[in-house]
Amino acid sequence: METPTDLWLAASIVVISLLLSAFFAGAETAFTAASRARMHSLEQAGDPRAAIVNRILAIRERFIGAMLIGYNIVAIGASAFTASVLTALVGKSGVIYATVGMSVLVIVFAEVLPKTLAISKPDKAALLMARPVAFAVAVMGPLAIAIEGVVRLMLRPFGVTIGEHQSILSATEEIRGQVALLHREGGVAKAERDMLGGLLDLSDLTVSEVMVHRTKMRIIDADLPSEEIVREVLASPYTRMPLWRGTPENIVGVLHAKDLLRALDAAGGDASGLKVEALALETWFVPDTTSLRDQLKAFLTKKTHFALVVDEYGEVMGLVTLEDILEEIVGDIADEHDVTVSGVRPQADGSVNADGGVPIRDLNRAMDWNLPDEEATTIAGLVIHEARAIPDQGTAFNFHGFRFQVLRKAKNRITTLRITPLASPAGGIRTPE
Structure with missing residues (x-):
């Protein structure tokens, strides 16, 4: 016992x-x-x-x-x-x-x-x-x-080998997922998440996705009188202005406002005798397929902030600046000389009125949405891609959990859209009511 x-x-x-x-x-x-x-x-x-x-x-x-x-x-x-x-x-x-x-x-x-x-x-x-x-x-x-x-x-x-700790995700995807998880758990603020996400996206984005399109470029005719060119430069919110001759696509140089003002000061304020084209810097052309990471390195190497973007045929598509790339990381950079553009206008009912040319990434960042940007760069481009056509004014679509309604259209361009989050995602196309 x-x-x-x-x-x-x-x-x-x-x-x-x-x-x-x-x-x-x-x-x-x-x-x-x-x-x-x-x-x-x-x-x-x-x-x-x-x-x-x-x-x-x-x-x-x-x-x-x-x-x-x-x-x-x-x-x-x-x-x-x-x-x-x-x-x-x-x-x-x-x-x-x-x-x-x-x-x-x-x-x-x-x-x-x-x-x-x-x-x-x-x-x-x-x-x-x-x-x-x-x-x-x-x-x-x-x-x-x-x-x-x-x-x-x-x-x-x-065929199973232990000891190989290889993730099914890339290192970038691993970091992105960790940042998203920390944000959801409250460990990372939205602004910090967006900055880290923008930094990780530099290798995936190309200059064509962030450039200023040629239809929105502010350019100056090199054949204008020098006095008028001075007035154009002073009226512009930008310090670098492309010069063209013959046709807007024929860029002959880039005029820097500081160089123009120095020459104007040396001439005693008399603009009539200035040879503006001689003051212009050599134009730097970059392919539209260049990644933002490579372009950022190129900007730092060449110690310049401005380049023109061309397609495979050498046609000018737009321009890209160092600021455009930095804004992908830190968000909009505005100063006292910037022109305020109301591209995104939140409404009281929770919807958003947006210009068609607003980049999808900018809208996602501003509204904390997750609209896809793989097939299109702008909101109008996304609607056209999903509709497989250029919709008429008043037409509405439901996709990706949002309702998109075309408010205004100019010729073949969608100029204004109303975007409303749906309570439950729905797919397909809806005709105007």
Whole structure:
């Protein structure tokens, strides 16, 4: 018959076994969910515990094997010990009591509770358990290595290779997803999310998607009298103005306002004798397929902020500036000389009146929407792409969870649209009411 001392010893062993099981289960969850980026940052800052965590995560399969071995040894041992004690106390029915009792204790105290605590704050839990886990991995390392070898052999016929931590997403997509998650959880503000997203998009966007279209370019006829050219430059909100001769597509140079003003000052304020074309800078043409990342590097290398965009036939499509690229990162950059254009006008009913030429990316950023911009650059382009036609004034469409109504149209251009978020996304085309 069991003595009280034996019962206390048995209870102590069970409690210790449950605590060890909880440790192994919690450690596996904490280390698996811990942020690799945060641990790397802490290691760079000199935290020795983070360095241990990173070393353990570098041998992830061995770590998981060690945790599972430790967990199963103590959990099975505790169950077997409890069953033997209860059998000695109450007979054969003790096995049933041991099975039921240990199942509840293991599930609650050695599984759910430690894993819930670990997953709630995985980084802190991983740092706290770093040294004990390192010791456990070292002790059970040889057995874990042997089991790892067996697993590799078993998976080899199926073409599965462990140890290759290759994400199905690219590094950029991984970062973008993490930023979106942090924004949803309140860790990153919308402005910061937009800036980081814009920075990541530089490689995917081309200059043709952010350029000022040639129909909106402010250009000056080089054959105008110099006095009139001076007035044009002074009336412009821009410091760089393309000069053309013969036809607007024939750009012969770029006139910088500072160069013109210096020459005007040297001439004593007399503009009549200025040779404006001689003051113009050489025109820099870039292909429309150039990525914003490459164009930004080119701007920095050439130490200039202005380039004309041409298509594959050499025709001028528009112009791009350093500011256009920076605005993709930080949003609209306005100064006291900028012309205010009301391209997006929110309405009291929750809808938005937008000019057809408003870029989809700008509207998404302003309204925190997620309209697709893969097939079109502007709002009007998106409507035409979805409708497969140039719709008439008054026509309305439902797609991507929004209602698009054409308010105004000039010839073949959609000039104004009303965009209304729908309570439930609907697809297809709706005719005007």
